Amino acid sequence: MASRTDAPTRRQQILREAARLFAERGFHGVGVDEIGAAVGISGPGLYRHFPGKDAMLAELLVGISGQLLTGARRRLSEADGHADASAVLDSLIEGHIDFALDDRPLITLHDRELDRLRESDRKLVRQLQRQYVELWVEIVRKAHPALTEPTARSAVHSVFGLLNSTPHLGRAGTLPGRAVTATLLHRMARGAFAAAGA
Template identity: 50%
Template sequence: MTSGVTERDRAKADRQAAILQEAARLFAERGFSGVSLEDLGGAVGVSGPALYRHFANKQALLAAILVGVSERLLAGGRRVVSHPGRPVDRLRALIAFHVDFALTDADVIRVQDRDLASLADEDRRSVRRLQREYVEVWIGILSALHPDRTADELRVRAQACFGLINSTPHSLRRTTGDPGDEEVRGILETMALAALTA
């Protein structure tokens, strides 16, 4: 029995993934308004108009990047905390998950910081809703560690932790797999855990 996925489907999915990766890189470098469809097409070896086979327009491409990463973060965070274990161990796993995201999707973080306002209103609302739900995943774990703290205080802690971790792409200009990545990962995980368990 086959899965129903053809070679053509796989090739299309691979091409879309390549377009999203290159779009994130170019938007991070030049900003959303500084990148043309021709730039995007050239980066993946197709003509600019050929991109319309995959995305309705440049704004739809931005939405695929930012809504997509918000959906992946929420799903991944929920998956991490669904595993049994002590709250502190689940928090460690959640921190490691977010640090991994920051180090592997640095371009997306830069795009989010600069170009969120370029999204259509509905897509921007979707990103904000998904982000709020992701914060609630963190609050659920933090409330088990700090039962005497209010949800508002725990939200501040979680947001401050994101600020610490997500600032790394702005201060480091390295490629994924750089020999220093493991050192940076260790520093960030240690600092985040110390801040959240204090």
């Protein structure tokens, strides 16, 4: 998979524009021709990359769930016992904030369109998300040993709600700046975990 600094492939361009358009106008409010026009190819040309809009939606929602889990596992692997649980939790929060700030349309898409996926794809999204939550719960409990498992799980879901609120913060140009917003979100997330254990 290309990193954020690599030039996006045509397939990645299509997915990015599809996510933006679906988030802005809804899945049924966007046609294949419009997605094609956004990336400079004919609508029918999209079928060389995807069999249809349903496949794009599935790849977007399954894909981001898998990327979040893979990224979190990578952060844990990089720590490899050399960092304390609090530092690992900071790293997990930073990773989720990157997603929340850089992939805002996917948050909107997940909230609005998840039920449009085939049952098998929806189950896969939920499975990946459960694994992601459990990974967080384990680290949160290590960083905050006083938390019971149900409380830690509730706190994790609450923090996800906080971090995933970025589509409601206003247009990208109206935010106080990425670094300032990221710092604020990080401080609020850590504060929520600390409050859960108070």
